[in-house]
Amino acid sequence: MQGDKIDLVFLDIQMPVISGVEFLKSLRNPPSVIFTTAFSKFAMEGYEFNIIDYLLKPITFERFNQAIQKFIERTATTAAETRSSNHLPAYTFIKHESGFIRIDYDEVNYVVAEKDYCTIFFNTGKKLLIGMHLKLLEGMLPGNVFVRVHRSYIVNLKHIKLIKGNIINIADDEIPIGANYKVALFDKLQLP
Structure with missing residues (x-):
């Protein structure tokens, strides 16, 4: 003990x-x-x-x-x-259907929560629905690359093109910034 x-x-x-x-x-x-x-x-x-x-x-x-x-x-x-x-691999494996699918961090634009599921949107235009809560997925993603910006959204900081007001633009998609998450996002991006 x-x-x-x-x-x-x-x-x-x-x-x-x-x-x-x-x-x-x-x-x-x-x-x-x-x-x-x-x-x-x-x-x-x-x-x-x-x-x-x-x-x-x-x-x-x-x-x-x-x-x-x-x-x-x-x-x-x-x-x-x-x-x-710790320079671990730039990917993770996520349970999907009857196996595990590799998710490369650089290819993920953002993630959206949908009740008991999440949809991962990739920079290739593809999307993947997984049976996992957003909170659990958030814990699997590296905090220096991904940040929660809303109760239903996690974004890849590398793919942010524009922040205007309470909206983030990533690959022509508009993602809302929740009031409770804005300060942490701006701190992470070192914005005033």
Whole structure:
């Protein structure tokens, strides 16, 4: 058990001997942290440590679930970025019908969610319907190449021709930019 890696810690800020913040400062390679406390005045201090979330007691199940979803999203993004930075192949295999189909990242323009399925649009003009949720596919794609721009769309940054207002143009197709995704997209593209 001692050698096991800890992925996530729920850490109370006010503890008897040492504060949660002091404990976090003492760790060489801290895991992801969600702070918990009964006092909202400590919230800003927690964000200095790039914590996942801050839960105010009493914690509702809905709020707990939101924090876990933030952790899952950050972990998926980090995993995709790690895969891409380790010079892994520029493709992935996705389950399709009775086998697996190779998807080359450079050939993908964008992906659209359609309930329990996704349609992948390629720069060759072809498209492929796969039985996979967008969230799962997003975790498989490298974060330095692909970015979620809407709750229903992931785009390949290399194929963006124009961004105007809340619309992205890729290969004569217009893709909406969701309000919740615009800042992350602009940060990734280093736009003002």
